[in-house]
Amino acid sequence: MSVEATLEVAVAVVGIALVASLAAMVSARVVRAIAGRRRSRATQRLRPLLVAAAAGEPLPHTALGRIERRLLIDMAVEYLGKVRGEGSEALRRLLAEQGGLDSMRGQLTDRSAVHRAHAALVLGAAGDAASRTGIEALLDDADFEVRATAVRSLGQLGDPHSVVAVLARVGHPGRPLAFGTVVMALVTIGPACIDDLLGVLGGGRTPGRQVAAEALGLLDAVGAVDAIARAAEHDDDAEVRIRSLRALGRLGSPRAVPVLVRALDAEVVGFRAVAARSLGVIGDGAGAVVDALTRAVAGPEVVVSVNAAQALAQLGEPGRVALESLVRPPDHASAGVVSPTGDLARTWVGPDVAVAEALARLALNRPPGGTS
Amino acid sequence: MADDDVDIRELVAFKLEREGHVVLAFGDGESALAEARSEVPALVILDVMMPRMTGIEVCRALRAEPSTADVPILLLTARAQESDVEQGFETGATDYIVKPFSPRELMARVRAALDRSDR
Numbered sequence: 001m002s003v004e005a006t007l008e009v010a011v012a013v014v015g016i017a018l019v020a021s022l023a024a025m026v027s028a029r030v031v032r033a034i035a036g037r038r039r040s041r042a043t044q045r046l047r048p049l050l051v052a053a054a055a056g057e058p059l060p061h062t063a064l065g066r067i068e069r070r071l072l073i074d075m076a077v078e079y080l081g082k083v084r085g086e087g088s089e090a091l092r093r094l095l096a097e098q099g100g101l102d103s104m105r106g107q108l109t110d111r112s113a114v115h116r117a118h119a120a121l122v123l124g125a126a127g128d129a130a131s132r133t134g135i136e137a138l139l140d141d142a143d144f145e146v147r148a149t150a151v152r153s154l155g156q157l158g159d160p161h162s163v164v165a166v167l168a169r170v171g172h173p174g175r176p177l178a179f180g181t182v183v184m185a186l187v188t189i190g191p192a193c194i195d196d197l198l199g200v201l202g203g204g205r206t207p208g209r210q211v212a213a214e215a216l217g218l219l220d221a222v223g224a225v226d227a228i229a230r231a232a233e234h235d236d237d238a239e240v241r242i243r244s245l246r247a248l249g250r251l252g253s254p255r256a257v258p259v260l261v262r263a264l265d266a267e268v269v270g271f272r273a274v275a276a277r278s279l280g281v282i283g284d285g286a287g288a289v290v291d292a293l294t295r296a297v298a299g300p301e302v303v304v305s306v307n308a309a310q311a312l313a314q315l316g317e318p319g320r321v322a323l324e325s326l327v328r329p330p331d332h333a334s335a336g337v338v339s340p341t342g343d344l345a346r347t348w349v350g351p352d353v354a355v356a357e358a359l360a361r362l363a364l365n366r367p368p369g370g371t372s
Numbered sequence: 373m374a375d376d377d378v379d380i381r382e383l384v385a386f387k388l389e390r391e392g393h394v395v396l397a398f399g400d401g402e403s404a405l406a407e408a409r410s411e412v413p414a415l416v417i418l419d420v421m422m423p424r425m426t427g428i429e430v431c432r433a434l435r436a437e438p439s440t441a442d443v444p445i446l447l448l449t450a451r452a453q454e455s456d457v458e459q460g461f462e463t464g465a466t467d468y469i470v471k472p473f474s475p476r477e478l479m480a481r482v483r484a485a486l487d488r489s490d491r
Binding site: 051052056057078079081082083084085086087088103115345 | 476
């Protein structure tokens with residue numbers, strides 16, 4: 001074959017390849033556009049059904065196609081996050097009637113991590129109690145997102161039997177769960193998990209105790225004040241103690257006040273800073289509290305000074321009087337803002353600034369012409 | 373009513389229309405306020421976090437105008453902190469409903485607000 005003939009064949013092959021790839025691109029776009037239009041039409045058809053279900057209205061039996069059934073699952077999950085009461089019950093019934101729950105249960109063991117996470121998400125949102133053990137199995141999943149979704153879903157299911165399984169996996173060396181996700185799941189389960197959390201706080205592994213202290217505070221577990229106070233004073237782990245001190249503030253019990261006052265003299269700065277803030281939240285204006293916070297304002301660490309001054313501002317009249325007694329003339333103040341150690345930060349934010357800021361906030365919150 | 377979530381708008385409109393009300397639904401606070409100024413509604417339902425103008429700002433603006441000062445205003449919002457509820461009532465809201473909400477309960481509150489306002 002001559003050189004010219006070879007070139008002609010090559011050009012023809014390249015041309016055909018170009019045309020073929022162009023045709024493939026165009027057809028892919030057409031297929032995507034058609035699928036998009038189908039989804040859009042199906043969404044429009046489903047909307048009235050979902051709105052009626054979410055509104056808690058009786059639904060006629062509706063036969064749905066494959067695309068509509070798949071869409072229905074995701075749309076129902078969206079609505080389930082927005083309504084409660086008979087609306088959410090009707091949405092769950094609709095999902096069950098259309099086979100959505102069965103198909104999702106099957107996907108909990110799918111090879112695709114995306115499908116497993118999606119199934120856990122749907123079943124959690126739908127409150128499908130029958131899926132609890134299947135979702136708990138995903139706590140050991142190799143994929144982080146699947147584990148996180150499983151924890152959130154167990155929270156939504158609200159079954160306290162899951163608490164032990166969840167806490168046992170907190171701090172897992174190979175397959176950890178995110179701290180915040182676990183805490184929020186426990187809070188979503190609600191007061192039913194308080195007993196298990198107390199058990200863990202009193203003798204569980206360190207990560208579990210950290211979670212328990214945080215969750216008990218967020219759950220407003222007032223009955224757990226004594227146990228949390230013990231953890232705040234005696235736990236071996238600093239993180240557990242800090243989270244316990246914060247939880248005591250949230251709980252607002254007067255029984256926590258002596259523990260928090262003692263924590264203002266702790267060696268660890270974090271303990272003092274959190275204890276000061278918690279005392280402000282509790283708002284007990286007793287003399288011992290005011291005195292301890294006043295001493296803390298004058299201490300060497302900026303964060304403790306600021307928190308203690310803000311706490312005094314939250315104690316009402318006794319705190320205001322204490323704050324005003326801490327105000328010094330400008331020449332003394334300028335001398336006082338440099339610490340004996342020459343800490344640079346103290347030249348910017350010292351006790352005087354903390355006191356001034358707290359007093360300014362008090363003045364802003366005070367009703368016009370009124371007293372605090 | 374104003375809510376930037378189309379699902380909530382459709383759902384609330386559906387329930388209200390089933391009870392015989394005429395509903396004008398908007399996706400932002402500014403449009404809802406403009407409509408309320410041009411034609412005083414019997415009742416207003418507002419989300420709090422909305423584009424262009426929040427529900428709190430709309431509520432404050434409605435309370436500041438004599439023509440809309442007495443219109444019942446229900447805040448329907450995901451903001452559930454005590455301080456949020458307090459701010460809502462301080463701004464002049466008639467009622468405060470937290471999302472996720474019960475559509476049935478919302479209707480009961482709408483009826484109660486309308487009864488009290490005699491509209």
